[in-house]
Amino acid sequence: MDRCELVHENFLRRVAARDLPPGREPEGPLSPTLAVSLYRSGCLSRALDRQSRAMQRAGQGFYTIGSSGHEGLAAVAAALRPTDIAFLHYRDAAFQIARAGQVPGQTMTRDMLLSFASSVEDPISGGRHKVLGSRPLMIPPQTSTIASHLPKAVGAAYSIGAARRHRPEHAILPDDAIAYCSFGDASANHSTAQGAFNAAQWTSYQSVPLPLLFCCEDNGIGISTKTPTGWIAATFANRPGLKYFACDGLDIYDTYATALEAAEYVRSRKKPAFLHVRTIRLYGHAGADMPTTYLPREEVEAEEANDPLLHSVRLLDRAGALTPEQALAIYTETGARVARVAAEAVTRPRLRTAPEVMASIIPPHRDCRPTNGPGAQAREQAFGSDLKAMDEPQIMSRLINWALTDLMLAHPEIVMMGEDVGRKGGVYGVTQKLTARFGPDRMIDTLLDEQSILGLAIGMAQNGFVPMPEIQFLAYVHNAEDQIRGEAATLSFFSNGQFTNPMVIRIAGLGYQKGFGGHFHNDNSLAVLRDIPGVILAVPSNGADAAMMLRECVRLAREEQRVVVFVEPIALYPMRDLLADKDGGWMRRYPDPSQTIRLGEVGIDGQGADLAIVTFGNGCYLSHQARPALEAAGIRTRIIDTRWLSPLPKEALTAAVAGCGHILVVDETRHTGGVAEGLMAHFHEAAPGIPLARLTAEDSFIATGPAYAATMPSKEQIIAAAIALTGGAK
Structure with missing residues (x-):
């Protein structure tokens, strides 16, 4: 008999014999009716755990990490409100079940069994994963809660106070809500968790409202590694x-009383708190994991003897709320009901095709209040003397600044956050004057932690804001890439489009910076961003395009609820000249606020039929530098600016190269894993027979000093590659 069945048989035997573990007397504000309800939640959680294992053995269920030993979290749910957004630990079935009792019309038994069965009728993920989560219960799904959800919990908590000051159109949390986030004792050690704790403390220390309740479910072990005794406390x-x-999660009376106190502290003080709940873990970590292979049998059996449901039976009996016989009847009836519902749930349809699986990667459209852009008076007040400067060509960084200003004037739900974005105006001055124009509520200077920056954005996005977080350098995104991949981009997918976190992530990046930094400030790899399903990646090559593309990025986030990454080429921020000193050839006038470049729209410069140079970013600038020499060699050239790198605008690219005799892809990212790989594959498939070549950066990091550009394409290399491909003048 496996440990699951041993625990079950022990419960039946011990309750029947009134052989219950010793413990404290029931104390506190928990009423008899609510106490019985919490016990029912625990029984249902336990029955679902047992049924999930039976379904897996029968090939009808597919994921069996369970909540047994953590049933006391039902008492925490009872101490909160169903409008308090809850980011849950994967062992929190009892929490979700108890919360369902606070909201009419819930069918939690069937809902969870449909999730176990990976049925398309699973109301949270549509059969994509066995997850806890519910839109009516304000529980966004978490697919792997090893701390990755803590930064966005900080962001959600911050958004509650921010929404009181500037309420977004699509806010979903009440002004008096709190954010709740639970995790295991082992997860508390993760760097992501430590960053979230630090961010919460850093915020609270400055008396900024942050109504956040962390809950550590301490069962003393992470898979097989013990948490040192007393470490969490x-x-x-x-x-x-x-x-x-701190409370004893085996005692629903103590847990409820302590959770009530903690929730009241957070709600009334608008400050974060840490709730330390003692639990145990039954059955091992998940699935076929056998705890007796790495723990002494005596230790495993001692934990099983301390079953929290046995403690609940004792407490309910001592409180006069329920006799052991009545408790046993509830337990057995619950198990029988779960088995009956499971027999029907496993017959429900499952996902079968790729389009069905992928249907929720892209979030649903969201109706937004119409906007006609900022008014003339508002623009005059915000821009001041900059309005006159708009008549003259400007560098890219200044045009981005103006575009951000117009966007923030038009959309009050836009909030920017990042290291040094506020008072300093960013490392390169791109966000200068924005704090003076919009105030620190909308230009948030954060602590130095990319995970916290993106977590703040994700959490605020879930409460109706349109965040525009800034990552200071492209290389720094690797400190927090899972916040994009594992959190932001997957939320719509695993919630079947019910939860979203739209945003525009601005990143200063790519290479060609002269004499500044090395591979940390000159990073020419975009592979990690292009690899994430559903994320839109945009790279402008000049200031006018940057302004118009930013407007489209905000529209995509605001109306289409997309996660967009906008990489701004640092070397092009100050670029003025193109072919000669002081020719001003790369500066542009600021486009009217009504002008945009739509997703998938590529740039085409020239009508040459001999050669199409397909490129982006700095490659576009270098290709324009190379074109006079190519034309002099008799090679009629057109330059195609891809602009949108993920998803690639394939139809537009195919149309753009139509009629050209040769295609040269110029890619400033690396040869391996670079953008050129996707472009070459596309043209090979869509334009067969047209001679193709690519010029890329080397598979190398970037050096500091005079060799800053040695590993990347140059004007001279583009000329040589084009002549080699076309054979030169005709």
Whole structure:
């Protein structure tokens, strides 16, 4: 008999014999009716765990990480409101079940079994994953809660106070809500978790409202690695700005009373708190994991003897709320009901095709209030003397600044955040004057932590804001790439489009910076961003395009609820000249606020039929430098600016090269894993027979000093590659 069945048989035997574990007397504000309801939630959670294993053995279920031992979290749910957004630990079925009791019309037994069966009728993920989550219960789904959800919980908590000051059109959290986030004791050690705790403390220390309740479910072990005894209390009991509460999760009376106190502290003080809940883990980590292979049998059996449901039976009996016989009847009836519902759930349809699986990668359209752009008076007040400068060509960084200003005037739900974006105006001055124009509420200077920056954006986006977080350099995104991949981009997918976190992530990046930094400031790899399903990646090559593309990026986030990454080529920020000193050939006038470049629209410069140079970013600039020499060699050239790198605008690219005799892809990213790989594959498939070549950067990091551009394409290399491909003058 496996451990699951042993625990089940022990419960039946011990309750029947009134052989219940010792413990404290029931105390606190928990009423008899609510206490019985919490016990029912625990019984349902336990029955679902047992049924999931039976379904897996029968090939009818596919993921069996369970909540047994954590049933006391039902009491935490009861202490909160169903409008308090909850980012849950994967062992929190009892929490979700108890919360369902607070919202009429819920069918939690069937809902969870449909999730176990990966049925398309699963109301949260549509059969894409066995996850906890519910839109009516304000529980966004978490697919792997090893701390990655903590930064966005900080962001969601921050958004509640921000929404009181500037309420977005699509806000979903009440003004008096709190954010709740639960995790295991092992996860508390993860760098992502530590960053979130620090961000919460850093915010609280400055008396900024942050109604956030962290909940550590301490079962003393992470898969097979023990948490040192007393470690969680020792490290969290005395942190500045983070109030500590502790309770025994085996005692629903103690847990409810303590959770009530913690929730009231967070709600009334608008400050974060840490709720430390003692739990146990039954059955091992997940699935076929056998705890007796890495723990002494005596230790495993001692934990099983401390079953929280046995404690609940004792407490309910002592409180006069329920006799052991009644408790046993509830337990057995619940198990029988779950088995009956499961027999029907496993017959429901499942996902079969790629389009069905992928249907929720792209979020649904969202109706937004119409906007006609900023009014003349508002623009005059915001821009001041800059309005006159708009009549003259300007560098890219200044045009981006003006575009951001117009966008923030038009859309009050836009909030920017990042290191140094506010008072300093960014490393390159791109966001200068924006704090003076819009205030620190909308231009948030964050602490130095990319995970916290993106987490803040994700959490605020879930409450109706349109965040525009800035990552200071492209290389820095690797410190937090899972916040994009594992959190932002997957939310619509795993919630079947019910939860979204639209945003525009601005990143200063790519190479060709002269004499500044090395591979950390000159990073020419976009592979990690192009690899994420559903994420839109945009790279402008000049200031006018940057302004118009930014407007489209904000539209995509605001109306289409997309996650967009906008990479701004640092070397082109100050670029003035193209072919000769002081020719001003790369500066542009600021386009009217009504002008945009739509997703998938490529740039075409020239009508040459001999050669199409397909490129983007700095490659576009270098190709324009090379074109006079190519024309002099008799090679009639057109330059195609891809602009949108993910998804590639394939139809537009195919149309753009039509009638050209040769295609040269110029790619400033690396030879391996670079953008050229996708472009070459596309043209090979869509334009067979047309001679193709690519010029890319080397598979190398970038050096500091005079060799800053040695590993990347140059004007001279473009000329040589084009002549080699076409054979020169005709």
